[in-house]
Amino acid sequence: MKTIVHKSETRGHANHGWLNTYHTFSFANYYDPNRMHFGALRVLNDDTVAGGMGFGKHPHDNMEIISIPLSGDLEHEDSMGNVKVIKEGDVQIMSAGTGVFHSEKNKNHDKEVKFLQIWIFPKEKNITPQYDQISLNIEDRHNKLQQIVSPFKNETGVTINQEAWFHMTNLDEGKNIEYHLKKENSGVYVFVLEGEITINSENLSQRDGMGIYDTNSFTLQANTNASVLLMEIPMNF
Structure with a gap:
């Protein structure tokens, strides 16, 4: 068995006021050539978004994007026509494929939302964009x-x-x-x-x-x- 360990304090970090984010792998202004990905796992971001704030509409393509809320409520809207809210116990996947726009924001104004956003390189490129969401016990x-x-x-x-x-x-x-x-x-x-x-x-x-x-x-x-x-x-x- 081979292993590689990434301690929490070695992650990239940025605090934008409305967004406090930690990056396990290179992302945005955090770049480490030794921390580009682990296999097909490209991004593991640990995000906290202030009340009422969020990410404006932006594009993705040819990436599998998984969102896992840890607390609070995250509102999602995309160019496929989905307007959804995900919360703790929910898991969301967006297969960006040929291209999709989406936005994410904290649905609540009185508390933070904490969630993981994970990007996985896809098996097949240029598929029709897809969306899926489930609630688990x-x-x-x-x-x-x-x-x-x-x-x-x-x-x-x-x-x-x-x-x-x-x-x-x-x-x-x-x-x-x-x-x-x-x-x-x-x-x-x-x-x-x-x-x-x-x-x-x-x-x-x-x-x-x-x-x-x-x-x-x-x-x-x-x-x-x-x-x-x-x-x-x-x-x-």
Whole structure:
């Protein structure tokens, strides 16, 4: 098993007042040639948006864009005609394909919205843009893996244009869980949302990340109550 660790304090950071954002990989004014991507995972942004504020309409193409709210309500509008609100427990995917415009803003004026925005390189380019959104029962990830993203429409989770599977889990202190990779030559990027965990003798704390590859499985142990996102993606694409 091979690993790469990204401690939370090594991430890129920008505070624009209305937006406080951390970048695990190179993005906007943060550039590190050693932090361009992990396999097909290109962007992992940890965003906090002030009340009533947001990102104006802007374009994307040929990228799989996943939004995972952590708290608050995020309002989305796009050129496909979708006007949606996503909140904690929801997962949203936008396959930008040949091109799409969208905007995102904090629906509430009296509290922040916190969310992850994740970009994945697509399996097929120039597809017709697509949108998908689901609401999940957070209790279904208590001490087990809850699948939230899949490449197949008949599986649990939003459908993505890439051979990628995302899971979330909320573990009680002392619990451990084993992850078995679904595809050979895939890797898994583990991102700790809350708490502390150990993988392969490496201790990870809140907002630390670890890329794992050249293995078929690994065990994640919770040193405290912990919330974790696991993203399995192709290493070669």
